[in-house]
Structures are given as structure tokens and as C-alpha cells.
Amino acid sequence: MLLFLQSLLNGLLLGGIYAAYSAGFSLIFGVMGVVNLFHGEMVMLGAFITYFGFTLFGIDPFLTLPFSIVFLFIFGYMVQRLIINRVVESPPMISYILTFGIHLIVAYSALWAWTADFRTVTTSYSGVNANVYGVIIPYARLATFGIALCVVMGLYLFLYRSEMGRAIRATAQDKEIARLKGVNIHHIYAVTFGIGAAITGMAGSLISTYFIIFPQMGLPYTILAFCIVVLGGMGYVPGALWGGLILGVIQSVTATYLNAGLSGALTFILLFVMLIVRPAGIAGKGIIE
Amino acid sequence: MKQKPFLATITAGSILLLLLPQVSTVAGVSEYMIRFLAIIFLWIGKTGCWNIVAGYTGYIDFGAVAYFGIGSYVTALLMTKADLPFLLSMLMSGLVSGLIALPIGLPTLRLKGVYFGIATLAFAEAMKQIVLEFDQTARLQFFEGPHGITLPIGPGNEFFYYAGFVIMMVILGINSWIERSKFGYGLKAIRESELTAELSGVDTLRLKMKAYAISAFFLGVIGSLEAYWLTYITPHMVFDVLITIQMVVMALLGGMGTVLGPAVGAAFLTLLYELLYKDFPYTYGIIVGVIVVVAVLLMPRGIVGTLKQKSKCKMNRQTHT
Numbered sequence: 001m002l003l004f005l006q007s008l009l010n011g012l013l014l015g016g017i018y019a020a021y022s023a024g025f026s027l028i029f030g031v032m033g034v035v036n037l038f039h040g041e042m043v044m045l046g047a048f049i050t051y052f053g054f055t056l057f058g059i060d061p062f063l064t065l066p067f068s069i070v071f072l073f074i075f076g077y078m079v080q081r082l083i084i085n086r087v088v089e090s091p092p093m094i095s096y097i098l099t100f101g102i103h104l105i106v107a108y109s110a111l112w113a114w115t116a117d118f119r120t121v122t123t124s125y126s127g128v129n130a131n132v133y134g135v136i137i138p139y140a141r142l143a144t145f146g147i148a149l150c151v152v153m154g155l156y157l158f159l160y161r162s163e164m165g166r167a168i169r170a171t172a173q174d175k176e177i178a179r180l181k182g183v184n185i186h187h188i189y190a191v192t193f194g195i196g197a198a199i200t201g202m203a204g205s206l207i208s209t210y211f212i213i214f215p216q217m218g219l220p221y222t223i224l225a226f227c228i229v230v231l232g233g234m235g236y237v238p239g240a241l242w243g244g245l246i247l248g249v250i251q252s253v254t255a256t257y258l259n260a261g262l263s264g265a266l267t268f269i270l271l272f273v274m275l276i277v278r279p280a281g282i283a284g285k286g287i288i289e
Numbered sequence: 290m291k292q293k294p295f296l297a298t299i300t301a302g303s304i305l306l307l308l309l310p311q312v313s314t315v316a317g318v319s320e321y322m323i324r325f326l327a328i329i330f331l332w333i334g335k336t337g338c339w340n341i342v343a344g345y346t347g348y349i350d351f352g353a354v355a356y357f358g359i360g361s362y363v364t365a366l367l368m369t370k371a372d373l374p375f376l377l378s379m380l381m382s383g384l385v386s387g388l389i390a391l392p393i394g395l396p397t398l399r400l401k402g403v404y405f406g407i408a409t410l411a412f413a414e415a416m417k418q419i420v421l422e423f424d425q426t427a428r429l430q431f432f433e434g435p436h437g438i439t440l441p442i443g444p445g446n447e448f449f450y451y452a453g454f455v456i457m458m459v460i461l462g463i464n465s466w467i468e469r470s471k472f473g474y475g476l477k478a479i480r481e482s483e484l485t486a487e488l489s490g491v492d493t494l495r496l497k498m499k500a501y502a503i504s505a506f507f508l509g510v511i512g513s514l515e516a517y518w519l520t521y522i523t524p525h526m527v528f529d530v531l532i533t534i535q536m537v538v539m540a541l542l543g544g545m546g547t548v549l550g551p552a553v554g555a556a557f558l559t560l561l562y563e564l565l566y567k568d569f570p571y572t573y574g575i576i577v578g579v580i581v582v583v584a585v586l587l588m589p590r591g592i593v594g595t596l597k598q599k600s601k602c603k604m605n606r607q608t609h610t
Contacts, residue, residue, distance in 0.1 A: 035403055086586055092402055093349055094589055100534065101581030106595065108574030219530070226407055232404070244312050258428055265418030271411040276396040279404055 002134050002162035005200040007256035009135055015248025016145030021203035021221060022228040023152050024196030025115045025209060030089060030235025031172040031192045033046035036096040038223050040218025042197050045108065046204025047213040056123050061121055062143070068201040076197025081190040088189060103218065121208045127258055144206040151199055152247045158195075159237065168192055172235075227271045233281025242282050306454060310447045324446045329559045330453035332539065334511050336551035337460035339536040342503040343468055344498055344546035347480035348398065351533055352409030354414045355393075356386040356505040358528040360512025362420065365522055366431075366439040375443065379513040386509025387502045394501040400492060412528070419529035437523030440516060449518050456514065456554075460507055464548045467500075476500055484553070538577070542584050544591025553592050 025039050045066040051065035079102065087094045123140075130137045159165040170178040171188045179185050208211075228247055232239025247267060254263040280286040310323055339353050354444040360382035397408045407516025424434045433439075443449075469474035475496045478486035487493050516522050535558070558577070565573040588595040 031405075035406075083582065083586070087589070089340040090589060093347075093541075093545075094585055096349065096406070097537065097581060098585045100538070101578045101585065104578030104581065105572050106578075108571050108578065112571035112575065178605055223410070223530075226410070230404075230407055259422065261418065261425055265422055267412040268415035268418060272408055272415060274409070275400060275404055275408040279400065 001019050003256065004253075007252045009137065011249030012245060012255075013138070013141040013145050013245070013248070014252055015245035017203065017207060017244075018146040018224065018228050018248055019241040019244030020148035020151055020206065021140030021200050022153060022225040023237055024198075024200040024203075024246055025225040026229045026232070026235055026237050026240045027051055027155065027199075028196040029229065030237065031168055032094030032095075032189055033092060034084060034099065035092065035221055036112030036196075037077075037096060037099040038106055038218070039200060040221035040223075041103055041106040041110075042076070042200040043207065043221045044213065044215065044218045045075070045106070045205035046072060047083070047208035047211075047217075048110070048114065048215075049201070049205075050205040051121055051213060054123070054221055054256075058175075061123060061205065065202050065205050068205040069198045073194040073198040073203075077190045077194035079197075080146075081186070081191035085186050086194070102221075107216060107218055114215055116214060116216065117260055118212045118214050121213055123209065124210060133155065138210070139250075142211045147206060148203070148220055148244075150237060151202070155195075155237055156197065164191065183283040188253070227267055230279075230286075231274055231282060233283050233286025236281060236283060236285040239281050239283050239286060246282065297416070300477050303458070307451075310450055317489070320446060323450050325563060327446060327450040327453045329556050330450070331458040331515060332456045332513055332535075332555040332559050333552045334453065334459070334460045335508065335532070336458070336536045336539040336543070336555040337464055337508075338504045338507045338511070339533075340464060340540050340551045341467065342497075342500050342547060343537075343538060344482060344551070345473060345476040346500055347500075348497065349406045349537070350409050350501075351406040351537075352413030353504070353508060353536055354528055354530065354533040355413035356390065356508035357512035357515075357532060358413075358416060358420070358524070359386045359389060360509030360559050361516035361527040362432065362438075363509070364513035364516050365440050368440055368517075375517055379510055379517075382448060382513035383506045383510040386512070387506035390502045390505030391498065394498050394505075395494075398501060399498045410533075413528060413530065413533065417524050420524040420528070430522075435523060435525070437521055440520045440522070442520055449514065452514055456507070456511060461552065462501065462550060464551075468548055472496065472499070477546070499590075538581055538585075539607045540591075542581070542591055544594035544597070547591070547593045547597065550593035557592075 007150065010112070020042050021039075024042070025036060028034055028036050049071060050061050050064040053059040053067060054061055054208045083102070084095065084098060087098055125139055130142075159169055167178070171183055171185050171192075175185050178188075210217070217254055224247075228243035229240055230243070231246055232241065232243030245264055246269045247270075250270065251263040251267060254266050274281075302475065308378045309326070335353075335357065339350060342353075343349050344368055363382040363385045364375070365380040367373045367381055368375065373381070383426055393409075393412055395411070400408055421434055423432050444465050467476065473570070475486065475491045475493075478489065478491055479493050479497065483493055512527060519526075539554035540551045541554070542558065543552065544550025559578065561580075562573065565576065584591070590598060
């Protein structure tokens with residue numbers, strides 16, 4: 001029973017991280033229909049900002065979050081404004097290839113600049129746990145989980161309660177009508193991408209405190225973000241939370257009771273079945289073409 | 290009338306390529322050159338296979354490497370466990386890949402757009418994980434998991450040069466047959482508008498399945514050949530998602546939905562890789578990235594597609610004046 005509770009808790013905490021870095025992917029797809037293949041690179045950039053902030057200037061990883069948010073917002077805004085906006089009217093295929101090209105540029109530039117070394121951010125509180133009736137709760141992961149929940153809720157409130165959020169939703173629903181009503185859609189696209197990037201970069205910073213970071217880490221994160229977002233419903237932002245939590249729990253429970261490698265296979269089989277049976281995601285609110 | 294010099298060039302080029310290994314010592318063509326050309330042939334073959342589905346029907350397959358990997362593993366298993374000769378194993382690889390494509394294609398080809406891409410990606414990744422973990426989970430020694438399988442030592446590079454050449458020609462032949470057959474028109478109708486195609490009486494699902502199975506068959510054959518050439522395979526090597534991505538980039542760069550586009554793209558990128566990768570491994574990635582971004586922004590139809598459009602414009606102008 002204790003083992004089950006522990007693996008359930010591990011899964012939920014892992015799911016929180018998954019949700020944090022997938023919400024941006026879902027947002028970008030929902031508004032622009034762009035499948036962003038350099039999503040994982042934004043996680044990597046966020047992680048490296050924290051790493052350098054911590055090792056060079058001794059800034060606490062949690063205090064580096066504003067730096068990643070600001071830097072990645074600017075990065076995302078510029079990439080969308082200067083490059084992706086040019087093809088946003090083309091078939092989706094074009095955006096795959098374009099974002100894949102950017103993935104290559106970012107990943108290999110990082111490899112060139114920072115070498116392929118594995119790095120870790122080890123703080124005084126890394127590996128410190130709370131013990132609640134025998135169930136072990138790592139503080140760093142718990143904090144990430146809390147922040148992830150806040151981010152998804154904040155994003156939801158922003159989209160549904162603010163003027164900018166309304167403009168973003170209008171553009172997602174029908175960009176021509178939005179344009180007629182006076183929305184500058186190219187600006188909206190760039191801001192949306194910036195927000196998606198900022199959230200993702202922040203998740204990257206949080207991840208760096210307990211996962212290994214290296215320039216080539218991006219692609220697996222992109223593929224997992226795909227799975228999570230499809231599970232929760234493509235383009236439906238709170239769905240990232242559902243998808244992340246479900247996947248986290250499934251992976252953690254299979255790793256505990258069966259075998260760690262099998263959880264990968266199960267993830268993809270689940271994704272495959274899910275797409276065929278229920279392409280709109282668990283909550284049924286995803287976008288289907 | 291314009292076809293004749295074109296055909297003659299192709300025939301002359303083919304004869305030249307066929308004779309090359311024979312006269313290699315005279316003409317100063319090294320073993321390295323033969324090997325390099327064989328690699329190009331196989332990339333053209335793979336990209337051509339991908340083009341059959343993605344280029345003509347518009348269904349972007351992100352899991353094409355699954356069939357390549359299945360082909361590699363079928364050959365490796367048959368040659369090591371059943372001691373079958375290579376050519377028979379190669380045929381079996383193609384058949385198994387083609388047969389697996391049927392139950393996979395049936396549900397996935399009903400999905401639209403991005404969802405087809407993600408489902409096929411999930412399939413390829415699941416295959417890799419299953420081959421990796423099967424032995425440990427079932428407590429058997431079959432796929433050998435991450436340790437990989439060592440195949441019997443095969444013949445020299447010349448054999449693979451000729452085999453690669455034949456496969457490449459067959460796949461290019463299929464592509465050009467699709468370009469002008471009724472089957473191909475059906476596929477292109479699906480790409481332009483699936484609903485309209487269906488309303489005009491095209492059995493869309495059957496045509497898509499057919500294209501998907503043909504593509505899977507030949508990817509299996511190529512996987513088999515490459516496994517025999519490498520003589521050592523692991524799941525990480527033959528189910529590598531980068532192989533799929535390479536096919537996508539090559540086809541897009543050359544021009545999707547054209548016969549020669551994938552060939553041009555594959556040859557160009559393989560050459561670039563050979564020239565740059567050895568000395569500047571990191572710059573290679575950055576340069577390919579820049580080429581991809583620039584190509585998408587400036588000529589979204591690829592090299593061959595853009596040239597074709599230009600010559601069409603010219604011809605129109607000539608007929609008008």
C-alpha cells in the first residue's frame with residue numbers, strides 16, 4: 001500500500017512537470033495551428049539559463065525564473081514575428097519543417113557553444129525530502145508541482161479574463177473575423193508564441209534542479225509534449241494538466257510494478273490508441289480538423 | 290518531344306553508374322566513392338518511399354522509420370536464427386513490413402493532418418521501445434534488446450552499390466508511374482481535397498492504404514539491405530527518429546510530390562553531410578537548419594518544384610507570344 005501511494009505521488013509530481021512544459025505547446029497549437037518542433041529546445045534554453053545563473057552568479061534556481069521567462073518571451077516573440085508569421089497562412093506541413101529547421105539551428109548552436117557535457121544544478125536543498133507517514137516527498141518537485149498548477153490556472157485566467165486573452169481566443173477561433181474587428185493578428189500570434197515560450201522556459205528552469213541538462217535534451221521533451229497534449233486535447237490548455245497527470249501516474253506505476261523501460265512503450269501505445277479512439281483528448285475539448 | 294533528350298540523359302547516366310565499379314581501377318574511382326554513391330542511392334530510395342505517401346497523398350508520415358527498422362530486424366532475425374540466405378530474408382522483410390502496414394494504416398489513415406503524423410510517430414517510438422524491452426519483460430532471448438544483433442559478414446561494397454542502384458531505380462520508377470497513372474491521379478486528388486475526391490468516386494481509404502503498404506514494403510527492403518551492410522544493428526540505430534526526419538527534410542528540399550525532387554534533395558543533403566560532418570560536426574547541423582528555414586521561406590515547393598513552375602511560366606509565355 002505504501003509502495004502504491006509512493007508511486008502514485010511520484011507520478012502526480014512528475015505529471016505536474018509534464019503539464020508545466022506542455023501547456024505552451026498546446027497554446028501555440030491552439031491559436032496558430034503550428035506544431036512546434038523546437039519546443040524541447042525552449043525547455044533546454046530555460047534549463048541552461050538557470051544553470052549559468054546558478055554556477056556563474058550563484059543565484060538560487062527559483063530566483064532565476066524571471067530571467068528565463070523574460071528571455072524566452074523575447075525569443076519566442078522574435079521567432080514568431082520574424083520567421084513563423086511568414087508561413088502562418090501556408091499548409092501545416094510547412095510549419096513542421098520550418099520549426100524543425102529552427103530546432104536544428106538552436107540545438108546545434110547550443111552544442112557548439114556549450115559542448116555535449118551533462119550538467120546538473122545541485123543546490124543545498126536538492127535531495128531534501130519530507131517524510132509523511134512513510135511517503136517521501138521531495139521539496140523541489142513539490143514546489144515545481146505547485147508552480148505548474150499556478151501557471152496553468154494563470155494561463156486559463158489570462159485567456160478568459162483579460163482583454164489580450166479575448167483577442168487571442170478570437171484569433172484562434174477565426175482570424176479573418178478577428179482581423180476585421182481590428183485585432184492585429186500578427187502581433188497576437190507573436191505575443192501568444194512569446195507566452196508559450198516563456199512558460200516553457202520557466203518549466204525548463206524548474207526541471208534543471210533535478211534532471212540532467214545537456215544541449216541535445218530537447219527532442220525527447222518535444223515528443224513527450226506531443227503525447228501529453230494529445231492525451232489532454234490538442235489546443236485545450238487545461239487539457240495539458242490532465243494529460244500530464246495521467247501520463248505521469250501511468251509511467252510511475254508501470255515503472256514501479258513492471259519495468260521502467262516498458263513505461264515508454266506503454267506511453268506510445270496509449271497515445272496511438274487514444275488518437276484513434278478519442279482524438280479530441282480525455283476531456284473531449286481538443287481541436288479536431 | 291521534350292521527353293527524348295531527357296530520357297537519353299537518364300539512360301546514359303544509368304549506364305555510366307552501372308559501369309563505374311567495373312572501371313573503378315582505371316578511372317581512379319576509389320572504394321570510398323563507390324561506398325558514398327551507394328549511400329546516396331539508399332537515401333534516394335528511402336526518400337522516394339516517403340514521397341509515395343506524403344508527396345502524393347499529403348499525409349505526412351512521421352513514423353516511416355518503423356518499417357525501415359522492422360525490415361532490418363526481420364532480416365537480422367531470419368539470418369541469425371533461421372540461417373536463411375540474404376535475398377530470401379530481404380523479400381521476407383519487405384513482406385512483413387508491408388503486412389504490418391495494413392493494420393496500422395487502416396485506423397491511422399482515417400486521421401487528418403497533424404493527427405496522422407503524431408499517430409505514426411507514436412507507432413515508430415512504440416516499436417522501438419517494444420524491441421528494446423521485449424526480452425527483459427518476457428524473460429526471453431529474442432530481439433536481444435539494447436545489445437543488438439550481429440549479422441553474418443556480407444559481400445563487399447560493390448554488391449551494395451548494385452543492390453542500392455536497383456532499389457533506387459525501382460522506387461523512382463514507381464514514383465514516375467504514380468505521376469501518370471490513374472492510381473496516382475487518385476492520390477493527388479486526395480492531396481488537393483479529400484472530400485472532393487471521395488465525392489468524385491475515388492475510394493480514398495483503399496488508395497491511401499495501397500500507397501502506404503507499397504511505401505512500407507520498400508522501406509522494409511531498404512532496411513534489410515542496410516542491416517546486412519552494417520552487420521550490426523540495435524533498436525536505437527534502426528528505429529532512430531532522425532532517419533524519418535532526414536527523409537522529410539530531403540523530400541521537402543528537393544520538392545515533394547515530384548519524381549526527381551526526393552532524389553535531388555537526398556543527393557544534395559548526403560553530399561553536404563559528407564563534406565561537412567567529418568570536419569565540422571556542429572556547424573553541419575546549424576547549416577542544415579539554416580538551409581531548411583531559408584528553403585521553406587523562399588521556395589516552399591522545393592528545388593524541383595520551383596524549377597518546374599518556372600519552366601511552366603516560360604512555356605506559357607512562349608505560347609502566348
